[in-house]
Amino acid sequence: MSSHSAFAAASDALAACVLGALDGTGGAVQLARYVDDASDTLAALAAVRVLGADTFSPHLLLEGPLPAQDAAVVAKAFDAFPASGASEEAVVARRDHATAVLFARLSGEDTLRVAEPAPVDDAGPAGPAGWAGWCVRMAQLAPLATLVLDGPVHEAARDGALQLCRGVSRSILRRDFPTAVRLVRWLAWLHHEGVGLPLDPGLVAEHVLLVGGAGPRTALDLAIARHLLERRPGKGVKAAHA
Amino acid sequence: MTTIPEPVTRAARAMADRALSWLHANRELGGLPPDTTETMADPDSVYKPLGETTLAASLILRDGVAGPGRLVAAQSLMDFTWEQFGRGDMIYERQLRHTLMTDPLEMYAPFVRCGYRHEGLDRLLAHRSRMRSVNSAEVLPNRRLAVANAARVVGLEHAEDMRTLAGATWLGARPEPWAVNWITAYAMTHTVFHLTDWGGNPSGLPPELASYLHDWLPVWIDVWREVGQWDLVTELLIVGASLEEPYCPPEDWEAIAGLQHEDGFVPRDSDPVDDDPQRRFTDHQHTVVVTAVAGSIALARAQGRR
Numbered sequence: 001m002s003s004h005s006a007f008a009a010a011s012d013a014l015a016a017c018v019l020g021a022l023d024g025t026g027g028a029v030q031l032a033r034y035v036d037d038a039s040d041t042l043a044a045l046a047a048v049r050v051l052g053a054d055t056f057s058p059h060l061l062l063e064g065p066l067p068a069q070d071a072a073v074v075a076k077a078f079d080a081f082p083a084s085g086a087s088e089e090a091v092v093a094r095r096d097h098a099t100a101v102l103f104a105r106l107s108g109e110d111t112l113r114v115a116e117p118a119p120v121d122d123a124g125p126a127g128p129a130g131w132a133g134w135c136v137r138m139a140q141l142a143p144l145a146t147l148v149l150d151g152p153v154h155e156a157a158r159d160g161a162l163q164l165c166r167g168v169s170r171s172i173l174r175r176d177f178p179t180a181v182r183l184v185r186w187l188a189w190l191h192h193e194g195v196g197l198p199l200d201p202g203l204v205a206e207h208v209l210l211v212g213g214a215g216p217r218t219a220l221d222l223a224i225a226r227h228l229l230e231r232r233p234g235k236g237v238k239a240a241h242a
Numbered sequence: 243m244t245t246i247p248e249p250v251t252r253a254a255r256a257m258a259d260r261a262l263s264w265l266h267a268n269r270e271l272g273g274l275p276p277d278t279t280e281t282m283a284d285p286d287s288v289y290k291p292l293g294e295t296t297l298a299a300s301l302i303l304r305d306g307v308a309g310p311g312r313l314v315a316a317q318s319l320m321d322f323t324w325e326q327f328g329r330g331d332m333i334y335e336r337q338l339r340h341t342l343m344t345d346p347l348e349m350y351a352p353f354v355r356c357g358y359r360h361e362g363l364d365r366l367l368a369h370r371s372r373m374r375s376v377n378s379a380e381v382l383p384n385r386r387l388a389v390a391n392a393a394r395v396v397g398l399e400h401a402e403d404m405r406t407l408a409g410a411t412w413l414g415a416r417p418e419p420w421a422v423n424w425i426t427a428y429a430m431t432h433t434v435f436h437l438t439d440w441g442g443n444p445s446g447l448p449p450e451l452a453s454y455l456h457d458w459l460p461v462w463i464d465v466w467r468e469v470g471q472w473d474l475v476t477e478l479l480i481v482g483a484s485l486e487e488p489y490c491p492p493e494d495w496e497a498i499a500g501l502q503h504e505d506g507f508v509p510r511d512s513d514p515v516d517d518d519p520q521r522r523f524t525d526h527q528h529t530v531v532v533t534a535v536a537g538s539i540a541l542a543r544a545q546g547r548r
Binding site: 131132162165166168169170172173174198199200203204207 | 418419420421422457458460461462464465468
């Protein structure tokens with residue numbers, strides 16, 4: 001039986017693998033080989049589900065292909081760990097949907113059959129949770145801050161640029177660097193979208209990298225943010241609803 | 243009329259009235275030790291707190307929004323501290339013996355605001371203000387603003403350009419809000435206090451700095467509320483109430499009003515409070531002063547006084 005720690009270790013290993021592909025220190029991500037070589041197949045499939053949309057970062061940001069055998073691994077991971085449809089897991093549902101949208105775009109297959117999340121979780125920064133609570137949720141939705149994806153969450157991000165900057169500042173001052181890093185991804189995405197920000201996203205990205213960049217998941221978030229910051233604003237492939 | 247939400251007005255009235263009552267009831271605990279002279283070893287122990295109490299009372303009298311009984315109490319506090327300073331003689335002696343010190347001028351300003359004058363000190367300050375040595379003393383930019391505002395209140399001729407001074411402060415740079423620390427936050431609040439003359443002139447704050455504060459006050463209040471830094475949070479409330487378009491969230495004001503004891507006491511932070519009356523006064527007097535000032539400024543804004 002795979003343990004929670006085995007799942008976490010597998011997620012870190014896959015994140016390191018994706019990071020290597022993204023920053024050029026490793027080869028292309030080979031999901032099929034990653035799962036085949038894993039001592040704990042279930043944990044490896046869980047890692048694919050945990051990383052979700054971020055698994056496709058090299059394919060999106062470096063515009064590489066998603067081989068059929070790797071696409072099959074993603075489908076297998078969804079079989080092993082079915083997508084959440086529970087309304088109380090709105091964030092998970094939204095992330096699963098984003099993963100499915102990217103999968104369909106990259107593989108040309110729409111086989112994951114993930115339902116469109118209910119719009120009830122799309123309240124913006126003026127919602128009942130206030131800007132601070134909304135930012136926590138946006139940090140959980142950081143995998144959506146990437147190319148191609150666009151939808152209600154992204155619209156809320158555009159409307160809440162100042163609030164996201166507040167969330168980054170709050171997280172840094174509270175030394176909650178994991179949350180800060182995830183929100184920095186949204187700032188990078190907004191910068192790429194050409195949205196004006198009251199913070200310098202490059203400076204704050206470098207700061208959180210220096211003070212809180214430990215761990216492959218965090219490093220991957222920051223690498224994605226850097227790609228978005230360095231990419232010419234507005235340059236990207238056609239958006240897909242997520 | 244300026245928009246101050248009704249719950250804030252309610253909280254502000256309780257904060258100001260009760261804080262003033264506490265300062266008045268406990269004033270003897272803040273008296274100068276017998277035989278204190280102008281050369282004091284530790285001016286921060288009693289001399290500076292007496293000045294803070296004077297400031298709070300003077301602003302309540304200036305704002306004029308307290309009930310008649312409170313205004314009498316504020317006047318009584320001013321009389322008490324004026325007597326403590328030997329009707330200005332001690333401030334005069336301190337300025338006379340220490341030409342470059344700025345605290346006598348700052349100490350005197352709230353008295354002048356309320357009509358208390360010391361002829362010798364007026365002459366000495368006017369003389370001093372003509373000295374290049376005095377006007378070139380090296381002080382932190384936010385402290386330079388404090389001196390400039392005190393000089394303005396006292397009516398000295400040497401006028402500084404407040405906007406130029408503001409540009410040299412931390413706030414003036416509109417810096418990364420995530421890089422603020424506790425002591426810098428205090429410096430920032432004082433930059434606002436002096437530029438707006440303690441909330442009396444909101445337009446004294448350049449609009450770009452007001453806009454910056456609207457952006458980041460919510461963050462700073464949130465993080466320092468979370469760690470129970472009530473003294474700093476209340477100073478941040480003053481900043482919000484001093485903006486041309488005030489930033490006064492009811493939940494923040496109600497949080498401080500909710501901390502206040504029936505007798506007006508407000509703890510400076512979330513640490514345990516000592517039962518010893520003198521210790522209690524020494525540790526928390528500043529926070530009660532800040533609470534009184536916050537309440538008075540918000541009430542004045544609510545009543546459209548400025």
